[in-house]
Amino acid sequence: MTRTLGTQLRHLIELLDSAVERSYEHVDASYRPRYTPVMRVLMRENSSTISEIAIAAGISQPAVTQTVSRMMEADLVSVSPSETDARQRIVQLTKKGKRLAPKLEKCWEATALAARSxxxxxxxxxxxxxxxxxxxxxxxxxxxxxxxxxxxxxxx
Known part of the structure; x- marks a missing residue:
């Protein structure tokens, strides 16, 4: 039976994500691949609003909101109201998130090398x-x- 495009893409993502997730276990068992776009933005910007993260990461605002909630549960980020606009929430890395950052950069380097391979x-x-x-x-x-x-x- 010929696999459809959707089936092939889901299988490819499954193969890639499961390997990447296992590589994160060496760094922090609570870290998930879906956190990476948010983490990269916060490592670069120090703090950002949900909408700024969505734009910078190229993902939807609802996806960022959901990911940030999960990252809060893992104590990787904190969220506080903006001092200038009560409708905005400011997201920052916690101490744990900041400690994890250099280890994640090594994981991302290894992932990039694996992708080239x-x-x-x-x-x-x-x-x-x-x-x-x-x-x-x-x-x-x-x-x-x-x-x-x-x-x-x-x-x-």
Missing amino acids: LEADLQLPLGAVLEDAIKALEQRSYDERIAAARKSLGGP
């Missing part, structure tokens, strides 16, 4: 293919492509 085994660079796919979908969404396919098949 994987790409060396492929006919095409995976990162470039993914970037091209993202750009193509930003130009013409998958919704539009599905609608066009349905129309070409005579469906609604």
